[in-house]
Amino acid sequence: MAKRKPEEPPKGAPAWQSTFADLMNLLLCFFVMLVSMSTMDAQKFELLAASFNQTFSIFSAGATAIGDGVLISNGVSQLNELDQYINSTGRDAEGDTIPENLESANEIMEEAKLEASEEMAEKIEETLKEKNLDKEVDIEFTAQYVQLTLNGALLFDSGKVEIKKEALPLMNQLGIILQRYSEGTIEIEGHTDNVPMSGAKYSNNDELSSGRALSVFYYLKENTTLDMSRVKHSGRGEYVPIADNSTEEGRSRNRRVEIKIYNSLSSY
Numbered sequence: 001m002a003k004r005k006p007e008e009p010p011k012g013a014p015a016w017q018s019t020f021a022d023l024m025n026l027l028l029c030f031f032v033m034l035v036s037m038s039t040m041d042a043q044k045f046e047l048l049a050a051s052f053n054q055t056f057s058i059f060s061a062g063a064t065a066i067g068d069g070v071l072i073s074n075g076v077s078q079l080n081e082l083d084q085y086i087n088s089t090g091r092d093a094e095g096d097t098i099p100e101n102l103e104s105a106n107e108i109m110e111e112a113k114l115e116a117s118e119e120m121a122e123k124i125e126e127t128l129k130e131k132n133l134d135k136e137v138d139i140e141f142t143a144q145y146v147q148l149t150l151n152g153a154l155l156f157d158s159g160k161v162e163i164k165k166e167a168l169p170l171m172n173q174l175g176i177i178l179q180r181y182s183e184g185t186i187e188i189e190g191h192t193d194n195v196p197m198s199g200a201k202y203s204n205n206d207e208l209s210s211g212r213a214l215s216v217f218y219y220l221k222e223n224t225t226l227d228m229s230r231v232k233h234s235g236r237g238e239y240v241p242i243a244d245n246s247t248e249e250g251r252s253r254n255r256r257v258e259i260k261i262y263n264s265l266s267s268y
Contacts, residue, residue, distance in 0.1 A: 113265045120261065137150055149256055187231075189233075213257065
C-alpha cells in the first residue's frame with residue numbers, strides 16, 4: 001500500500017529579517033554621521049532630525065508608525081516581537097494585507113495537494129498490481145509528488161549503468177504509467193551505497209548514480225512520448241541513504257532509483 005512520505009520542513013529565515021537588517025544599517029549610518037559632525041550647531045541638527053523624522057518615522061513620529069514607538073527605540077531587544085506586531089497590523093512581512101482566511105486557504109490547498117498525490121498513488125499501485133509488478137516498486141507520496149522507488153539490483157548489474165534485459169518489462173510499464181499520470185515535472189534520481197568503487201568503469205559512486213539516472217532518462221526518451229523538457233535526472237551518490245550502510249541489507253536498499261512524479265497542483 002502506498003505510504004505517505006514525511007514532508008520536508010521549509011527552509012530559510014523569515015522574510016522580514018532582511019527588511020529589519022536594512023533599517024538597522026540605516027540607523028547605524030545615521031548615528032555614525034552624527035558623531036562625525038561634531039561641529040554641527042543646534043539649529044542644523046534640528047533641521048536634520050526633522051528630515052529623518054519625516055522620512056523614516058523613527059523619532060517622535062515613531063509612536064504613530066509602530067505602536068507607542070518602543071518597538072524600534074528599544075532596538076534588538078524587541079526583535080522577537082516584530083513578527084507578532086506585523087501580524088497584528090493585518091499585513092505580512094512585505095507590507096501587503098493578509099486576508100483573514102489565508103491560513104485556512106493554505107490548509108485547504110495543502111489538503112487538495114495531498115489528496116491529488118494519494119489518488120495518483122492509488123491508481124499507479126492498482127496498475128502495477130494488474131501487471132504483477134507491485135512487489136518490484138515501493139510507492140510513497142507527499143503533497144507535492146508520488147515517489148516510485150526501484151531497487152538498483154533489479155535494474156542494473158553491479159558497477160554498471162546498462163538496464164538489464166529482464167528489467168525491460170518493468171521499465172516499459174513505468175513508461176506507460178508516467179505517460180498516463182504525469183502532468184507536471186518528473187525527477188529521476190540515482191542512489192548508491194557508501195562502498196567505494198574499484199575496478200569498474202566509473203571511478204566513484206557519484207558517477208555511477210548519475211549514469212544510472214541518465215540510463216533511465218534515455219530509456220524514457222526513446223520509448224515514450226513524454227515531454228523530456230519536464231524530465232530531470234540527477235545522481236545523488238551515497239549522500240541520501242534510506243537504510244544502514246553497515247549491513248548488506250541496508251546497502252542493498254540504498255542502491256536504488258527514485259522517480260518523483262509531481263502532481264498537477266504542485267508548486268514545483
